[in-house]
Amino acid sequence: MSSIRVLVGTKKGAFILTADAKRKNWKVSGPHFGGWEIYHVKGSAADPNRIYASQTSGWFGQIIQRSDDGGKTWNTPGSSPDELKSREGMPKGESNKFVYEGEVGKHLWYDGTQHPWEFKRIWHIEPSLTDPDTAYAGAEDAAIFKTADGGKTWKELSGLRKSKGHLWQPGAGGMGVHTILLDPKNERRIYIAISAGGCFRTDDGGKTWKPITRGLKSPYELPDPDAEVGHCVHRIALHPSRPDVLFMQKHWDVLRTDNAGEQWNEVSGNLPTDFGFPIDVHAHEPETIYVVPITSDSLHYPPDGKLRVYRSKTGGNEWEPLRKGLPQKDCYVNVLRDAMALDSLDKCGVYFGTTGGQVYCSANGGNSWNAIVHDLPAVYSVEVQTLP
């Protein structure tokens, strides 16, 4: 019988939530890495027991953790379990060494000057779809790194920063690569998104990248209607059966492209507000998408204190509120960009976490919701593994 493993990154540690396919009775494991910020935890599609975690701290910097047993035990990559058991054993390796390639370079700073790139943390880890030892990491300050040895060492794919990187400027949340989408039909194609930087695509495995922002409109932040970079892309998502179709939640506006980002069109339609952070796609219905409308860029909580997911079954434009089981009064949480995910059971499950520490699950595509947990630290990220 299938089972579900939900990987939750929070402001003060990681949590693993498990249940059978009914998704009613949940076991909670954690906190793992208590006291550290866990920006992202994600399992490998090629080996579900291989899980990567980004552990970070304003005091002690970046750590990468890896589990090879589905989250029961964790090590910094480079240490074998036997080494750790010995008297002299200790975690080792340089799995947290993220060094920008070549000349560090500069990007646009708040005062209009150029500012050197400085590594701060890893926001997102995207494991390869076919090789458990290969993964990509999205960094702040914005860059993408790749490991081919299970996270022991990381190397920057520096071509990304050559795509007008000198014009990227951090927003209030920091200038991070927060989304990495791997094309399941073309291993050389990768999409990434950067807050206040934009959206980019490589077709050669990461050597060169180009902005894919035609059709995005940010009239206040970017008066130039032809600006290729600088758009505040909050999240992009795709369905694996149609990797040329992408959906985007921008700072304001929800959009889609049907040609791999060559042209975007707004599909905000009847949403009560088109500001928000996450967007995701149903596991079995490529035109069914989900967003969580947030009041505005100044008010990062749901409109009217009512937490509602909105679902479109038409790929955008026509949206319906999903509220059953969600708080409909006095709710002022946010749902961050990496904090929504879906399982792939026949009755597709939808999950999201809030800055108030709740993780909600819908076992019926969003029709109704239950809180798996109520009181975790602020949730940064949610990923789901559907296990055989």
Added chain:
Amino acid sequence: MIRVVLPFHLRNLSRTDGEVELEVAGPVTVGAVLDALEARYPVLRGTMRDHVTLKRRPFVRFFACKEDLSLEPPETPLPDEVVSGAEPFLIVGAMAGG
């Protein structure tokens, strides 16, 4: 033998308990102790100072014999009490709210 006290999170990371004892070859300086610590516990590389520049992380502080050595250059000799093992070298996560 040099005694080093690590902050809570670095003890967890290095899977140590209590003080760490280190042999330091040559002059016992701030930099030499950090070098020896990172050699003994490579997982700590990058957590106290930058991998490449070796610049101290902003919220990591160094103390010995009630003196704040955080702003001293790495070649600063440590007090005799630390060299003799009578006093520990303290690595501290700075008070910074949140």
